[in-house]
Amino acid sequence: MLCVPFTAKRAFWVVCLCFSFILFPLPSYALTVQDVPNPQxxxxxxxxxxxxxxSPNTETKLNQMITGLNRQTGEEIVVVTVPETTPAPSLKAFSTKLFNSWNLGKKGILFLVSKSDRRVEITTGYGIESLLPNGQVSGIIQKEIIPQFRQGDFEEGILAGIKSVAIKLGGDVAVLQDLAVDSNNPANSNQQSGYVALGILVIAALVLPSFWYFSSLGRRSDSDIPSELGSETGAD
Incomplete structure (x- = not known):
């Protein structure tokens, strides 16, 4: 008789515990600036x-443009995307803390995107403010980036934003898009491999016809020997 109320009580607390997980779920993983890898x-x-x-292709384009801008003007742009910035009080607060943590300096720019918020924060060093004042930064975000984000196209929004920032800083976008990061970049290695393969094909196309031609001459000279000679020698 004592087991019945005990079992019922335990079942009651199990149900209560299940409801507590539903109504008050465990907090999600809290991202800190220390968790963000510095790409440099x-x-x-x-x-x-x-x-x-x-996508890997978009990352390659961004790296190429920013490396080209750095070579042309000396400015550095770091692009970071995060799922969210909780528990930071705001995207701006997280961006400022990350900027200072990485010590990007007076010519540095942090381009931070929060996927869950569909927002971007551009934090600039004090040496950039004369070239890219807050009003222009706000204009780039509102006109070039946010419309793409609202359509769910983060890649185009980020590419458009980086291009606009590069132009404001005096970069030649047409040149930036053609510059490679370095010779060790996988994309560049693939391109170089393509050139090597093309060169081999060209050489083969030039050499093989000559080889076939002289080989055919040798075969024709052998076939010109009269077949009767062999039979006459054998008759003797």
Missing amino acids: EEYGGWVTDMANIL
Whole structure:
């Protein structure tokens, strides 16, 4: 008789516990600035895509443009995407803290995107403010980036934003898009491999016809020997 109320009580608390998980779920993973890999330290690039919203091709384009801008003007742009910035009080607060943590300096720019918020924060060093004042930064965000984000196209929004920033900083976008990051970039290695393969094909196209031609001459000279000679020698 004592087991019945005990079992019922335990079942009651199990149900209560289940409802508590439904009504008050465990907090999600809290992202800190220490969790964000610095792309310059990781692989010598400019892009950290923690939100997984950029294709390898887009990352390559961004790295190429920013490397080209750095070579032309000396400015550095770091692009970071994160799923969210909780528990930071705001995207701006998280961006400022990350900017200072990486010590991007007076000529540095942090281009931070929060996927869950569909927002971007551009933090600039004090040496950039004369070239890219807050009013122009706001205009780039509202006109070039946010419309793309609202359509769910993060890649085009980020590319458009970086291009606009590069233009404001005096970069030649037409040149930037053609510049490679370095000779060790996988994209460049593939391109160089393509050139090597093309060169081999050209050489083969020039050499093989000559080889076939002289080979055919040798076959024709052998066939010109009269077949009767062999039979006459055998008759003797």
